[in-house]
Amino acid sequence: MEFKGELDVRDVMIDELAQGKELIKQLQSLLMDASVSMEKRQFLMNQIISIYNKALNLIRFNGEPIVPDPSFSSLFGGVPQNSPFSVAGNSHMSCRSSDVDEEQLRPSKKRKTLPRRVEMVKMNNGEELPGDGYSWRKYGQKFILGAKFRRGYYRCTHRHSQGCAALKQVQRSDEDPTVSQVIYVGDHTCNTTIQITGPSTSTHEPRVHLTLTQHPPQQQPQIPTKPQLTVQTEELNNGDQDKFYFRCFSFSTAVIDSDNADVDVAGWLLDESPVTSGSDQFQASPGKMNTPESDIRQVFTLEELDILDPNFGFDNPDLFI
DNA sequence: GAAATTTGACCGGG
DNA sequence: CCCGGTCAAATTTC
DSSP states (O other), X not given: OXXXXXXXXXXXXXXXXXXXXXXXXXXXXXXXXXXXXXXXXXXXXXXXXXXXXXXXXXXXXXXXOXXXXXXXXXXXXXXXXXXXXXXXXXXXXXXXXXXXOGGGTSOOOSOOOOOEEEEEEEOBTTTBOOOOSSOEEEEEEEEOTTOSSEEEEEEEXXXXXXXXXXXXXXXXXXXXXXXXXXXXXXXXXXXXXXXXXXXXXXXSXXXXXXXXXEOOOSSOOSSOOOXXXXXXXXXXOOGGGGEXXXXXXXXXXXXXXXXXXXXXXXXXXXXXXXXXXXXXXXXXXXXXXXXXXXXXXXXXXXXXXXXXOTTOOTTOGGGOO
């Protein structure tokens, strides 16, 4: 049997350690913030430990394959047992599947597969998967050897209408049934828009529109992308009544598109607590969200949002109730 | 009635 | 031949 050369192993190690460094930076800022939950910190710490374990193993075994823990089925790509998987409390903490793909550690004769992204998702009420911004159609489920729960197979709803080839697989964790591992396979090539119109009164037209748009990729994507959020505003002059409701997605990038300003907002939005209120003032049109309205929560007023501030950051934890 | 889900059959890679 | 992934008919939900 043949394994990757020393150079490849070195590259993988550099990747791993660089990622570890990034996570430590994240952890550092989380530790400064008292409002961040213990689980979230634990999650990051476990990720860091996992990465350093892998790097150590690479050094110890000079790139030879590390036997994955059998309690992680093939779905988990050989993530060590001390991975974040056992840690509850975080939705949509994601990592590139290549992080855990043993193909990185040895050459494969298998044909190249579609890009994959792996996410650990904490389910709402321990039962239902929070929405990810896409519309999916289930096409199968199967018991996988060694797993307690069936794996669900989903494809993009727009597979036939737009030829979108995106797939996802969902499997509940054996250890923590309130957590599911979601694997996104391939990228969306569909162009879908979900529009949410803000609250209106009898005397005013709606003033805020949230539009979730998935654009087809411009180039060959390396990993599946996430949708963009556009916040469009009109007549921002009504003080307290300008509250609106924000969907709990995780985004890699959101775009605020105001009358005269286009503001790019980088950062991740994380679902951290159960949704509580506000769904009665919410309208969705013309499409529908693929999660229940209870998944919508009031987050901030327009004033708080400070929509014209180009430095506005969605990753400010104070925004989230 | 259309759309979504369930479920057993089928297929192909290893 | 086994197993993971997909298909498609049947069934359920909206």
